[in-house]
Amino acid sequence: MEQNEDDALEVLCLNEEEQMEVESQEIDMRAINDMLQNGPQSRMEFQSRECLFAAYQEYAKHKGFSVSTRNVQKEKYLMISCDRGRKPNVIKHLSNNMKRQLEARDMAGIRVCKNIRLLEVLAGGPSSLGASVKDCRNFIDQRRRLRLAEGDAAAIYNLFKRLQQQDRNFFHLMDLDDDNRLRNVMWIHPRSRAAYEEFHDVVSFDTTYLVNQYNMPFGTVVGVNHHNQSILLGCALFTNEHAESFKWFFTNWLDAMEGVQPTTILTDQCESIRIALREVMPDSINRFCLWHIVSKTNSDSDFNSMLYHSLSMDEFESRCDEFLTEHSLHNNKWLKDLYGER
Template identity: 40%
Template sequence: MKDVGLWTISKVVLNHSHPCYPNQAEMLKQHRELSMFVRRTIETHEEVRIRLSKTYQSFVAAAGSHRELGFIEKDVRKYITREVRNISEKDDAKEFGKYLVRMKETNQNFFFELNLEGDHCIKHVLWADARSKNAFDYFGDVVSFDTTYNTNRYNLVLGSFIGVNHHGQSTLLGCALVKNEDIQSFKWLFECWLRCMGGKAPKGILTDQCASIQRAIKLCMPTTIHRRCI
């Protein structure tokens, strides 16, 4: 009854589709929990890259059975995703930022721009060393830009700017990581790369069929887009 916010029971079906076992109530979500020992063990295993399934099976073996654990494999997965990897991602983002600063201090021609999200995880980052910047001056007429979805713990998209030198060999012209494959992310990326290269746009860019990439290129630079079929 929507007007009063109450329910009226009109029918009761006592037959159940499966037997009820009150003694298994501890496996209901509200009763499952990870002890401090289990959490520390999960963190240790994650640090040394032990697979989640092996971590869970080690708990099962120690307890004697699944029912004796008081939690399921899904609980372990959620803890890794929400707690362990989130904290690690923030720490690693800080360390990566420090590394980029050290590279800049070593060589002032090293270029980078780092953009973090509100939780201090990487949102966008682009970097190029002096060799890449010099190579662009000679071999930057036509540039290939590719993205590869990285399936590691950070779920970041790796982008690379590639040129071809006078020997027909690929030469790296810059690298980037982006959190999202949307127009605004790629627009940020191309604008940074143009600043890195002194505002000089290539005559042509060879890329794939990603509409976001092509739209971002058109917004950032007057160049011809050559589509690569994948």
């Protein structure tokens, strides 16, 4: 009899623990759903740090970016930072005189911390500087991108000159800023120009590559020949990814290709590229590269199947609606914008 009572008590305890676990999971799901619908709000409550981070992960995934945690000194705080990719640094508070001083001392080999400290001393203290330390560091970093090491620009020019002497159809341009420093550079091999005459129906433009030493985006135009092989149709190095840089490249690339616009050009979802294409190549159809789209979805099999295995527009529309309904994503802004651009 006592054994039966013990067994009943153990079962009761297990049922209570299971019920508490179920209630906790229900609270966690409500918190995640609330985050997805309304976004991060003040005074939101979560059962645990894990639930908090899981909610932010789901929200970030549906918005098209990712998040990560960072260490903080106090254990009761959890710092979550956006990991959306590189963004342009904006310098708002540095005067022209301050910029000249920072760059001159940087060229003289003075370390960044001492360089900024000298600027603070000359201004009468950090509070009188009118700019933050981060502003100063960002400016120095940008100027270093523009300023190649001694002899590098000349070496590039001499290489291009030698290649043009070997073949007059070799095309190259070097874009300089107001101080005659190298800003952007592009080149096109004669074989690329000849191939483009036959294969200009679909090309892709990509800037996901980086040069390690100068951190300059490396852009490529790639096409496909009649053997289904990739062919390189032009290259460029940029100091930034602004619309003006892309306009400069596309304008000169089009000139080198005798003004023949590609029928379709594939790019990522960079707005600066789209602005440049609308102005320089209005007759070309701009479509988003599937690789870039899929890379933002954590390789969801249903999403990939919808993109790659739909054989007609009606099938795609049907599978898309099923996917959005199954994953409760009808109100997802990134997907709605993407669908609107289809």
